[in-house]
Amino acid sequence: MKRVVSIMVGLWLALYVSLANADLTIEITKGSDQAIPIAVVPFATQGQGALPEDIAQIVSDDLARSGQFSPLSRGSLIAQPNRSEDVHYRDWRAVDSNYLVVGQVTPQGDGYSVQFELMDIYGERRMIGEVVNVGRDQLRSAAHYVSDKVFEAITGIRGAFSTRIAYVTAQGAADNRRYALHVADADGHNSQQILSSQQPILSPAWSPDGNKLAYVSFESGRPAIYIQDLASSQRIQATSFEGINGAPAWSPDGRQLAMSLSKDGQPEIYIMDIASRSFRRLTNNSAIDTEPDWAPDGQSLVFTSDRSGGPQLYRYNLANGQAERITFTGSYNSRGRFSPDGETLFLIHRDDQGFHVAKKDLETDRMTILTDSRWDESPSVAPNGSMVIFATQQGNRGVLGVVSADGNASYRLPSAQGDVREPAWSPFMN
Amino acid sequence: MIAGEAEAIANAKQAAQASNGFINLVRHAIEQAWILPASATNQLRAVVRIQLLPTGELVSARIIESSGDSVFDRSVLQAVERAAPFREIRELPLAAQSQFREFNLDFNPKDVRR
Amino acid sequence: MLGPFNRGPRRKPMGEINVVPFIDVMLVLLVIFMITAPMLTQGVQVDLPQVTSEPIEDIEDREPIIVSVDKEGQYFISLGDEETPVSLDEISDKIIIILQRRPETPVLVRGDRNVPYGQIVTLMSTLQVAGVPNVGLISEPPPGES
Numbered sequence: 001m002k003r004v005v006s007i008m009v010g011l012w013l014a015l016y017v018s019l020a021n022a023d024l025t026i027e028i029t030k031g032s033d034q035a036i037p038i039a040v041v042p043f044a045t046q047g048q049g050a051l052p053e054d055i056a057q058i059v060s061d062d063l064a065r066s067g068q069f070s071p072l073s074r075g076s077l078i079a080q081p082n083r084s085e086d087v088h089y090r091d092w093r094a095v096d097s098n099y100l101v102v103g104q105v106t107p108q109g110d111g112y113s114v115q116f117e118l119m120d121i122y123g124e125r126r127m128i129g130e131v132v133n134v135g136r137d138q139l140r141s142a143a144h145y146v147s148d149k150v151f152e153a154i155t156g157i158r159g160a161f162s163t164r165i166a167y168v169t170a171q172g173a174a175d176n177r178r179y180a181l182h183v184a185d186a187d188g189h190n191s192q193q194i195l196s197s198q199q200p201i202l203s204p205a206w207s208p209d210g211n212k213l214a215y216v217s218f219e220s221g222r223p224a225i226y227i228q229d230l231a232s233s234q235r236i237q238a239t240s241f242e243g244i245n246g247a248p249a250w251s252p253d254g255r256q257l258a259m260s261l262s263k264d265g266q267p268e269i270y271i272m273d274i275a276s277r278s279f280r281r282l283t284n285n286s287a288i289d290t291e292p293d294w295a296p297d298g299q300s301l302v303f304t305s306d307r308s309g310g311p312q313l314y315r316y317n318l319a320n321g322q323a324e325r326i327t328f329t330g331s332y333n334s335r336g337r338f339s340p341d342g343e344t345l346f347l348i349h350r351d352d353q354g355f356h357v358a359k360k361d362l363e364t365d366r367m368t369i370l371t372d373s374r375w376d377e378s379p380s381v382a383p384n385g386s387m388v389i390f391a392t393q394q395g396n397r398g399v400l401g402v403v404s405a406d407g408n409a410s411y412r413l414p415s416a417q418g419d420v421r422e423p424a425w426s427p428f429m430n
Numbered sequence: 431m432i433a434g435e436a437e438a439i440a441n442a443k444q445a446a447q448a449s450n451g452f453i454n455l456v457r458h459a460i461e462q463a464w465i466l467p468a469s470a471t472n473q474l475r476a477v478v479r480i481q482l483l484p485t486g487e488l489v490s491a492r493i494i495e496s497s498g499d500s501v502f503d504r505s506v507l508q509a510v511e512r513a514a515p516f517r518e519i520r521e522l523p524l525a526a527q528s529q530f531r532e533f534n535l536d537f538n539p540k541d542v543r544r
Numbered sequence: 545m546l547g548p549f550n551r552g553p554r555r556k557p558m559g560e561i562n563v564v565p566f567i568d569v570m571l572v573l574l575v576i577f578m579i580t581a582p583m584l585t586q587g588v589q590v591d592l593p594q595v596t597s598e599p600i601e602d603i604e605d606r607e608p609i610i611v612s613v614d615k616e617g618q619y620f621i622s623l624g625d626e627e628t629p630v631s632l633d634e635i636s637d638k639i640i641i642i643l644q645r646r647p648e649t650p651v652l653v654r655g656d657r658n659v660p661y662g663q664i665v666t667l668m669s670t671l672q673v674a675g676v677p678n679v680g681l682i683s684e685p686p687p688g689e690s
Contacts, residue, residue: 033466091623
């Protein structure tokens with residue numbers, strides 16, 4: 001009995017104390033927008049000889065370019081573990097790293113086996129441990145794969161480091177200019193030329209499965225739209241009407257192409273069914289209508305029109321055939337491109353400083369300018385919506401820039417001599 | 431008698447000031463350490479219960495009310511671990527120290543316009 | 545059996561202290577000590593000098609790095625596998641890296657009382673060259689005090 005009473009008293013006391021303490025709550029309503037510190041330790045190599053690619057460096061660079069991470073420099077790596085078993089979390093807290101990536105590469109058959117692990121330093125736990133096998137010349141792809149997995153595990157957003165970009169280069173003086181269409185990794189490496197011509201090439205557009213490119217080429221002396229299969233290099237001529245054949249845009253199901261044609265007078269928006277080669281005209285007025293882009297749900301298109309005097313964006317509803325103006329800020333808004341969730345439009349907006357990449361929230365109508373460069377054109381959105389690639393001017397040259405969707409991070413893609421224009425970001429490839 | 435009362439009131443005032451100072455310090459340290467996830471919205475809210483040693487070291491931090499978003503929950507736990515220890519607890523009046531040995535942190539990024 | 549409100553014969557006054565609640569409290573304390581003791585002790589056996597001094601109060605809000613010297617004169621650092629002896633160079637390299645990333649990290653020296661004075665001085669000057677503004681020395685209060 002005495003014991004029961006004492007336990008009751010003890011419980012009551014404990015309850016009282018915890019109730020008394022439960023009152024105190026500190027509210028935290030602000031965070032910092034600094035980039036996440038992460039350490040990527042050089043991967044160990046089993047077997048002899050150095051690897052042709054430095055995987056840890058590629059992963060660090062990928063993560064840094066996203067603007068969401070600030071990888072530790074090599075000199076700040078306080079230890080060199082290669083497996084989670086060798087990691088002492090306290091070491092990495094001492095250098096203020098929230099995450100740690102370690103791994104090793106083992107030659108296997110005609111390629112490599114790449115093993116990597118991601119650790120949460122403060123949570124003291126392994127978040128990922130995975131092995132990928134790649135061919136002899138695919139170490140860069142393996143590194144981008146590691147970046148994708150790390151990015152997704154930490155941010156909850158699918159990584160887009162393994163995607164590709166298409167762009168057009170122009171070299172040589174005016175009377176001897178050469179144009180070429182290239183496809184490269186998203187970081188600009190591994191570029192391959194897929195078409196070369198003495199006449200301009202414009203507006204490459206990826207099919208939703210990532211296997212084909214539609215583009216405009218002037219190689220026959222006037223603009224025509226082609227669809228080229230990337231694996232086989234085989235291509236078909238989709239249109240070659242009198243006048244403008246421009247700005248192809250794939251429907252989300254990959255069966256139709258929206259485009260701008262002037263075969264019936266002024267440039268108007270048409271939809272072509274690729275299999276049957278039948279056309280459907282969407283707009284009909286005396287203004288220029290061009291640069292269509294499909295909403296991700298396939299129910300509407302956005303396009304640029306100067307029917308109100310200057311270029312502005314309009315949204316065409318496929319169900320009721322109505323086009324409605326959606327940009328009212330400033331005198332110049334063009335080249336609208338939907339974010340993958342369909343909630344934001346990226347576009348080119350002109351203010352008194354010049355032409356910038358901007359975004360417009362379709363729900364709140366708020367417009368935000370993302371870049372401070374002055375001659376931006378052709379924005380194209382990464383398939384995870386986190387970055388936008390665009391063409392701009394550096395000195396007298398055309399170069400490619402990338403800006404994060406929040407405008408906080410940006411970088412230029414390295415390029416050889418000549419002008420680089422008309423970038424297009426691929427969909428997810430796997 | 432009256433002098434004693436005045437002293438008691440003065441002490442209580444001092445204790446309240448010290449407590450407020452400590453609360454501000456904890457809030458500031460955690461706001462500095464909290465890296466808001468890119469996907470965070472002002473709709474997300476998580477409550478963390480933390481326990482401190484008398485020296486200010488963190489004994490435990492656990493989510494007692496989840497935001498339902500694992501990325502957000504991980505970010506707030508990291509913020510607490512990154513901001514710890516809170517050694518200033520030793521400078522509080524003894525009565526206040528026991529109050530701050532265990533308390534809640536309510537994370538809700540109200541200022542985020544998403 | 546009589547209920548609590550029934551007036552029964554008066555009980556005799558209790559002649560002993562009820563120790564059960566006391567035992568409960570002690571058990572809780574014991575558990576707390578068992579949990580916290582491993583967090584407070586270091587892996588390396590060091591016989592600290594005993595000095596009467598005030599504890600350092602103005603330590604920064606950071607986990608300190610502790611460099612230990614055992615009675616054989618070997619160095620240890622509270623990083624990685626802290627029970628493996630390290631060289632002065634390694635200590636210096638790691639401290640430089642840590643101070644680059646977190647300049648306000650406190651560094652403490654925990655030297656065995658039997659280590660020659662000169663060796664502690666060497667260690668402290670190494671730490672100073674590595675950029676530590678003030679090195680704290682860990683000692684123990686003499687027995688009988690505290």
